[in-house]
Every structure is written in structure tokens, then in C-alpha cells.
Amino acid sequence: MQNININNISEMLSKDERILLIELAKNKTTNFTTLENNLKWEYAKISRNVLWLENKQIVKIFTKKTESYVLTKRGEEVITKGLPERRLFDYLLKNKNISLKSVGDIGLNEAECNIAIGILKKYNIINIENNMGAILIKLKSSDDSRIKAIEKLINLIKDNIKIDENKVKEVKEVLNRLVEKKIIDDKEIVMTDIGKKVYQIIKSENIDTIEIITSEILKNNSWKYKKFRKYDIKAPVPPMQLGRYHPLVNVMNMVMDAFIAMGFEEMEGPWVETAFWDMDSMFIPQDHPARDVQDTFYLNKYGKLPNAELVKKVKEIQENGYDTGSVGYQNKWDEETAKELLLRTHSTPSTFKSLYKGVNNPTKMFSIGRVFRNENLDKTHLAEFHQIEGFVLADDLNLRNLMGYLKEFYSLLGIKNIKFKPTYNPYTEPSMEVLYYHTHFKKWVEIANSGIFRPEALRPYNINANVLGWGLALERLAMIIYDIKDIREILGHECKIDFIQNYHYPKL
Ligand code: PHE
Numbered sequence: 001m002q003n004i005n006i007n008n009i010s011e012m013l014s015k016d017e018r019i020l021l022i023e024l025a026k027n028k029t030t031n032f033t034t035l036e037n038n039l040k041w042e043y044a045k046i047s048r049n050v051l052w053l054e055n056k057q058i059v060k061i062f063t064k065k066t067e068s069y070v071l072t073k074r075g076e077e078v079i080t081k082g083l084p085e086r087r088l089f090d091y092l093l094k095n096k097n098i099s100l101k102s103v104g105d106i107g108l109n110e111a112e113c114n115i116a117i118g119i120l121k122k123y124n125i126i127n128i129e130n131n132m133g134a135i136l137i138k139l140k141s142s143d144d145s146r147i148k149a150i151e152k153l154i155n156l157i158k159d160n161i162k163i164d165e166n167k168v169k170e171v172k173e174v175l176n177r178l179v180e181k182k183i184i185d186d187k188e189i190v191m192t193d194i195g196k197k198v199y200q201i202i203k204s205e206n207i208d209t210i211e212i213i214t215s216e217i218l219k220n221n222s223w224k225y226k227k228f229r230k231y232d233i234k235a236p237v238p239p240m241q242l243g244r245y246h247p248l249v250n251v252m253n254m255v256m257d258a259f260i261a262m263g264f265e266e267m268e269g270p271w272v273e274t275a276f277w278d279m280d281s282m283f284i285p286q287d288h289p290a291r292d293v294q295d296t297f298y299l300n301k302y303g304k305l306p307n308a309e310l311v312k313k314v315k316e317i318q319e320n321g322y323d324t325g326s327v328g329y330q331n332k333w334d335e336e337t338a339k340e341l342l343l344r345t346h347s348t349p350s351t352f353k354s355l356y357k358g359v360n361n362p363t364k365m366f367s368i369g370r371v372f373r374n375e376n377l378d379k380t381h382l383a384e385f386h387q388i389e390g391f392v393l394a395d396d397l398n399l400r401n402l403m404g405y406l407k408e409f410y411s412l413l414g415i416k417n418i419k420f421k422p423t424y425n426p427y428t429e430p431s432m433e434v435l436y437y438h439t440h441f442k443k444w445v446e447i448a449n450s451g452i453f454r455p456e457a458l459r460p461y462n463i464n465a466n467v468l469g470w471g472l473a474l475e476r477l478a479m480i481i482y483d484i485k486d487i488r489e490i491l492g493h494e495c496k497i498d499f500i501q502n503y504h505y506p507k508l
Helices: 006-011 015-025 032-039 043-055 073-081 084-095 100-106 110-122 145-158 165-170 193-202 215-219 247-261 308-320 335-339 348-357 399-412 455-461 474-482 497-502
Strands: 029-031 059-071 097-099 126-131 134-139 179-191 272-274 298-302 340-343 363-372 384-394 418-425 428-438 443-453 466-473
Touching: 006 193, 015 032, 015 043, 015 179, 015 193, 029 032, 032 043, 032 179, 043 059, 059 073, 059 145, 073 145, 084 097, 084 100, 084 110, 084 134, 084 145, 097 100, 100 110, 100 134, 110 126, 179 193, 247 363, 247 384, 247 399, 247 474, 308 335, 308 455, 335 340, 348 363, 348 384, 348 455, 348 466, 384 399, 384 474, 399 418, 399 428, 399 443, 399 466, 418 443, 428 466, 428 474, 443 474, 466 474
Parallel strands: none
Antiparallel strands: 029 179, 059 179, 097 134, 126 134, 272 340, 298 340, 363 384, 384 466, 418 428, 428 443, 443 466
């Protein structure tokens, strides 16, 4: 059983809650409509305060289905224009009579004329006389009490006030087209025992408690003579959309933590690169299909090449293998093609720029960054996505080490069911894909590409050690971690805002 402190509750009531509670105490039960009428508050204000009282266990709300009268379209019209019989009656009161022909002149249409005449006749207010073929309507009595009764009923219905069923029945024919019955959800508010006790405390108190401390009340000392409203620290608050990590940023942080735990340093690179750094620098031939505009976004601009010595080595390696023992691609290598600016298609340029700048032996580096490919979008492909790049430089590294690093990395993220498959890259040999068994797609999906860099790729940077490298797909990782079935839901114009705002952080 909860230990309820009545004093505490009463001290937490706001001024409006007090006003509402005092109003509720006047009746055994009450509904929203009655409160709207008695307090002259808007519905939203009532409903807010009722809910607050309900949260404090002061009231209980019961929803009842009740039948109630509402105005029809015609009824609404009557509210603004007046009842036809009222309009005819008012005219006759001033003018005593009117010819049937000219009833329309007072603004009634044919149907309204018929109604007005019919009703006034029934109420014995008018006489209809035939004056040598001209029909004349004459006022007989100036007693409009029956019209007034109808007007009163319509106004009550308009204001949602419950009306006596019998009263409606009495004037059924008149009201027929003006009102109709509707089932409405009526909320009944009942004070609880706690509510009754709280009421006993607050009924004699000043309802005007201090709710907010302002400079005003401090200056004029009024705080000394009033009670402060207590904070209700358990009061439910409306859900707020606070800032939080985008799921991808969250995965980025997890990846960063994992690589840092494995002793890697971070590297960075720009989104716009020359073709030289995106491709040539790592022994991708100039006629490689990935260079095609179908795969690569070119900017139609040219950038600068790095120092001439490096460019010369790259050129020779591509054309004839230079001193690597390889024969290269046996194709003319074109400097202009290497200068083309593009949106990087992978983040491997960061690795090669690091090698160019010079690194120690051994070195372990990683980066997380955006890459761009001119691809058709589908469940597992985006044209803009993120790659997790990494390389390890040391003596005597082999394929086992590469597999070890990747296995270790994925297992730090809780991903165990991976396997390796040989593949081809122009710049690594051997090369391996990492596959993950996706239980939703029920197939092995590629989540990484990796390999040991070839001598032709490393020679321009005078590196004699072994270099392992990989590019992992960040979004594919996010799909696994958050169990996302369509990659477009997390990045791009089709992303699901609801998911981004409300996803649960994974527990690993
Ligand atoms: N750059 C490759 C890709 O985009 C990944 C990779 C990096 C492969 C380094 C081998 C070595 O798929």
C-alpha cells in the first residue's frame, strides 16, 4: 500500500487545480460540459487540470457513452439567422399583416415560409384571410412564449448543456430538422476519498499560492505572506524530443571505441579528392571500370598532383612496374586523368596519404568517413554512405593477422558469425571479403573488403613492411546492430525520423 500524505498532495496543487477541486466538491459527480459552463474554461484547460488531479489520485475519470442532442446544419443556421417563425412573427409585430405573396420579401425562402406560417398558425398567433383572392396573414396574438421555449432549447443544445428529454419530445415536430441525437463519450469526474480529504484542507486556504518565483514578488515582499506551491517531482511531464545521437553516430562511437581499445590511431581525409589519391596512388589502373562515371561522381574540375617524384614513380609503376619486379599494366598513364576531382569512392586515400606523409613501423590507423558511389539505391545500397577504413603496418604480417584483426574488431561489437571469402582488388593480394549471415535476408551479406597491399601499391612510398588494410561498411554494421531491414531508413531522404528519434541503444 502506498503511503499517501494528504498534506503533501494539497501543497502541490496549483491555483487552477484548487479552483477545479472546489468546483468538483459542489457535486457528487460532474462532467466536462458542466465544468466548461461553470468555470468558463476552455476544454483543453479543463482536461489538463482534470488529468493532473487524476495523477494525484484526487479524482477518477469514468468514460460513459451517452446520447446527446446536437444541432443539425439547419439548426446551426437558425442560431445565426433566427427561426423562420421568429422572423415572421417579428415582422408581423411591427406591421400587423403581410400578404402571402410578399412573405418572401422578409428574407424567407419558400420552405421557411411554409414552416413559419404552419407553426404560427398552430400556435394560434396568426389568421389567414382571403381578401378577394389576395391571401393576407394577420397577427392575432402577440404571445411568443412558445417560440421562446424553442429558442431556449436550441441555445442549450448549442452550448452542450444537457436538456430534459421530455421537453424535446413536447416540441418534437418543431425541433425535428434542427437537432439530432448523437452518441458521445462523456467523461464523468468523481472525487476519490483522497480528493475529499485534500478538499477539506484546501477549502479554507487562500487559493492564490506562489507557483513561480519572480523578481517582482521578491521585491514587493509578497512572498512572505503567501504559501509556496510544492514541487511535485513525480508529476508526469509531456514527452520531449531531446537531442540525441543519430543511430549512425552511435555506431561510429562504438567503432571508434573498439579501434581505440585495439590501439589504433585515427586519421582523416577530405570528401573531394583527385583521381590520383582515390585511385592511381594505390595502383588502380586508369581503365578500371570503377573509374567510369557510372560508378564515380566527377566534379568536372581538376586538382593538383603531389610532388613530381611521387607522380613519376606512380606513373612508372602503372606503365611498367618500375623496380618492383612487376610489369605494371603495360598501358600509357595519363597525368590529366589523375588530376580529375571526384567525390571519393572509398576512404583508402586516407591510408595512402598517411603512408605518403610517413608513418612509424609498426603503425595502426583507422578512419570513419563518408564515401560516394553512383549506385542505384535499394535495401542494402546507398549512394552516400560511410566506410570504416583501417590499416596495420608492421613486419611479417600475414593473412592470419588480417583475419585476426577483423574478427577481433567485429567481436568487440558483438558480431560473431562472420566468414571470409577470397576476392579481387587491384591494390591488395590476397584480398578477402567479410560476410555476415543476416538472419532477416537469410543470406550472407558482404560487410567488408580487405587485403594485404601489393608491392606495386606500396613502392611509391618506400615501404618495405607489410600493410594490411580494410574498408568496412558502417551502415551495414548499423543494420546488424539495430536489426534494420532497409538501409534507406537510416540515411538519406527516405530515412525514418521516428526510428532516428526513438531507437533503443543496443546493449552489447
Ligand atoms: N577500398 C576497399 C573498398 O572500398 C576496401 C579495402 C581497403 C580493401 C583496404 C582492401 C584494403 O571496398
